[in-house]
Amino acid sequence: MVKNSKYLIYLLGLVVSVNAQAQLQQEGMSPIKRDTEITRVTFENFIKNYDDAVLLNNIRESKGDYKSGKGLEISFEATNANIYINTASARFGNHDYEVLDTFYTDEVISLQQKRLEEATKKFIRDFHSYLPHLKSNEEFRFVFNIKDSKIKVDGKELPPSPKSAKRTYKLEAIWKMSDLDAFNKGEINESQLSDRIKIEKK
Numbered sequence: 001m002v003k004n005s006k007y008l009i010y011l012l013g014l015v016v017s018v019n020a021q022a023q024l025q026q027e028g029m030s031p032i033k034r035d036t037e038i039t040r041v042t043f044e045n046f047i048k049n050y051d052d053a054v055l056l057n058n059i060r061e062s063k064g065d066y067k068s069g070k071g072l073e074i075s076f077e078a079t080n081a082n083i084y085i086n087t088a089s090a091r092f093g094n095h096d097y098e099v100l101d102t103f104y105t106d107e108v109i110s111l112q113q114k115r116l117e118e119a120t121k122k123f124i125r126d127f128h129s130y131l132p133h134l135k136s137n138e139e140f141r142f143v144f145n146i147k148d149s150k151i152k153v154d155g156k157e158l159p160p161s162p163k164s165a166k167r168t169y170k171l172e173a174i175w176k177m178s179d180l181d182a183f184n185k186g187e188i189n190e191s192q193l194s195d196r197i198k199i200e201k202k
Contacts, residue, residue, distance in 0.1 A: 032072070035132035036064035040074050042130050043123055043142075050119045058149075071138035071177070079149035080104065080112075080167050097161035100148070104167050113171060113201065116144060120173045121194045128184070134177040142173040170202040 044059050058081060064074045082100070120142055124131075131140065147168040151158045175197045183193045 032066050032132045032134075033064075035130070036066060036072060036074070038130050039127075039132065040064050042127060043074070044076075046123050046127065047119060050122075060149075066132070069135075069138065071134055071140060072132060073141040073143060075143040075145065078144050078146050080146065082149060082151070097158070097164075100167075101161055101163045104163075106166075109167060116171060117173065117199050121197055124175065124180075124197065125190045125193060128180060131180065136178045136181060139174055139176045140180075144171045144173075146171065172200040172202070174198045174200065 040062050044062060047059055058079050060077045060079055062074060062076045064072060066072045080100075134140070148160060148164045175193075179188070179193060179196045182188045183190075188196070
């Protein structure tokens with residue numbers, strides 16, 4: 001039985017697809033741009049409804065860019081979740097970065113990265129039909145720019161914690177269109193497709 005979250009994502013994809021088709025007819029949008037937009041929106045909603053989304057980074061904005069001969073890159077600005085404290089003023093205080101520093105241990109950061117990788121691989125397996133059809137020598141690249149969100153107190157932005165640097169990184173998921181073609185033809189299975197997705201951390 002299909003889970004509700006996945007069904008809602010599927011319905012959203014249909015709505016986006018219909019809207020994209022209308023825009024294609026009205027503005028002459030190319031199929032690659034249309035399918036890029038469908039992929040971008042569907043992935044954002046997939047992340048929000050992912051079963052293990054509790055520790056995932058928050059997607060703030062995203063954009064897609066296609067270059068012939070290279071492929072498609074969709075980049076995501078994703079912030080670390082803030083850990084809120086119950087105080088009399090019920091707001092973030094000047095020293096509350098210490099709580100973030102305590103919470104975001106190396107183990108928690110590693111777990112977030114692992115879940116982001118797993119979510120991306122699951123999205124590729126489950127929603128590969130949404131992806132634009134690229135040339136066999138081109139590749140897909142999902143780029144996640146991870147950092148702390150900006151926090152303001154009384155209208156003033158707090159300076160970042162000295163330890164925020166370890167929570168600031170880039171994670172890239174890359175896979176070749178040729179591998180996706182092989183999967184669609186039944187030449188490789190889901191597990192093999194996941195194994196061929198390359199993960200880079202910077």
